[in-house]
Amino acid sequence: MSDLCIIKGSSKGIQLYLDPDCDFMDLITEICTKFLANKNTFGDVEIVLELLGRELSPLEVRAVVESIELNSNVRVLLLREGDQVKEAKTKQIFDKFYYEKAMENARIIKGNLENGTTITCDYSVLILGDVEEKASVISKGNVIVMGDIYGQVSAGVEKDEKAYIVAASFETEDISVAGYIDPQFPEDQGGFLKKFAKKEDFECAAVYRGALVVEPLSKGLLSLA
Secondary structure, three states: OOOOEEEEEEOOEEEEEEOOOOOHHHHHHHHHHHHHHOHHHHOOEEEEEEEEOOOOOHHHHHHHHHHHHHOOOEEEEEEEEOOEEEEOOOOOOHHHOOOOOOOOOOEEEOOOEOOOOEEEEOOOEEEOOOEOOOOEEEEOOOEEEEEEEOOEEEEOOOOOOOOEEEEEEEOOOOEEEOOEOOOEOOOOOOOOOOOOOOOOOOEEEEEEOOEEEEEEOOOOHHHHO
16 A cells, blocks of 8 residues: 655655545544654754645645644644745634644544543543544543544643644533633524534634633634634
């Protein structure tokens, strides 16, 4: 089986060649695995990243960047697209939710966190699927879920108010950050059970002005915190 991603160094940073046809979750898994295996080789460095071989949506680009930073001490500052160089992280959004080395030694769960499973971590967690209804995550760090959350998720359990939870969507109220509960959904005027329409953006739960707030990752009150 050919590599789903190939990492090459260049004078401009790192080039990542991506398989154009494979399942995206398989691609993300291989990126996580390769950057973790080469963590010491890369060292602590800031780079320009060039993604080649596959068309990616903004959310997919975001997932690639997060997967690299979760599994190494590499920080992606810029993205190169042809002759253009763009910020990898819009400062109004990402810099509010990432602090230095927040994801070092993060635990990776491949696929769904299944019913009856409880994960307890002293560091951050990346789940490449859903958190099912009778599953739970308890983390001292951050929790990133590439799918939906139906179960119970707690981040920053030692009162770390910089912690956060990111997911494709929150389908439960049973979440907490730094001990804060009862999440507020400012855009949802009909209450928690009246979910607004599915959208392409991820959602983020974080502590904002003394309350637990859930908003789209790319816009909303959290980006102004």
